[in-house]
Amino acid sequence: MPTQADDTVLDRGAATRAALVQTATEMFVDDGYGAVSVRDLARRTGLTTGAIYGHYRNKADLLAAAVHDRIEAELESPATATGKASGGLRDSIGRQWKTYRARSAMRALLVEGAAAARVDPEVRTKLSAAVEGKLAEWRTVYRHIQTDEPLDPDADTDALVFLLFSAELGLGVLESIGVELPKPSAWERTIERLLGGVYPARPRAAKGAAKEAAKGGRR
Numbered sequence: 001m002p003t004q005a006d007d008t009v010l011d012r013g014a015a016t017r018a019a020l021v022q023t024a025t026e027m028f029v030d031d032g033y034g035a036v037s038v039r040d041l042a043r044r045t046g047l048t049t050g051a052i053y054g055h056y057r058n059k060a061d062l063l064a065a066a067v068h069d070r071i072e073a074e075l076e077s078p079a080t081a082t083g084k085a086s087g088g089l090r091d092s093i094g095r096q097w098k099t100y101r102a103r104s105a106m107r108a109l110l111v112e113g114a115a116a117a118r119v120d121p122e123v124r125t126k127l128s129a130a131v132e133g134k135l136a137e138w139r140t141v142y143r144h145i146q147t148d149e150p151l152d153p154d155a156d157t158d159a160l161v162f163l164l165f166s167a168e169l170g171l172g173v174l175e176s177i178g179v180e181l182p183k184p185s186a187w188e189r190t191i192e193r194l195l196g197g198v199y200p201a202r203p204r205a206a207k208g209a210a211k212e213a214a215k216g217g218r219r
Helices: 004-031 038-045 049-055 059-075 078-082 089-098 100-119 121-148 157-176 184-198 204-218
Strands: none
Touching (some): 004 038, 004 049, 004 059, 038 049, 059 100, 059 121, 089 100, 089 184
């Protein structure tokens, strides 16, 4: 039967792993994945290399953990985290894209991981598993949302998940080569309009009535 001492050891181990992943994330983003060694991580964290290997088998494991945690913390919208989109899927994702600049470090980490995966089969395998796992979760959630909201039943929500993630990764590539990106408000409007395509088209009469109602509300 687990004791309080056992729980303390487990908590300490979890805290050490979290600190390791956070430090690795910062170093991979600032210095580049290829330039960071386990010895560098040991010096920064104050741990021995043996202690690090006790938690993660190698640097590729740390990178996969960092990518998974950053995606989960920064890229999951309330819709994908809870299965319910407050204000609707379009508004929920639109709000998320309005704050896209706050995720620049996460995108830089993804770009570093993608570059490393091109030449390191182990990194490719581990990153693929981490990213595909999150994409699978989101596809399941979006399918549930499709049944709860008045979305077009023919809309391919699986493709929508891939499109949104691809856009995020693409922004990371553009940022890495110094391309200036649109203002957050422009992204928000564009994403909201794009997502409007997954809602059924309203008949012209209904659209006209909606416009008249809107005009009446402004009088």
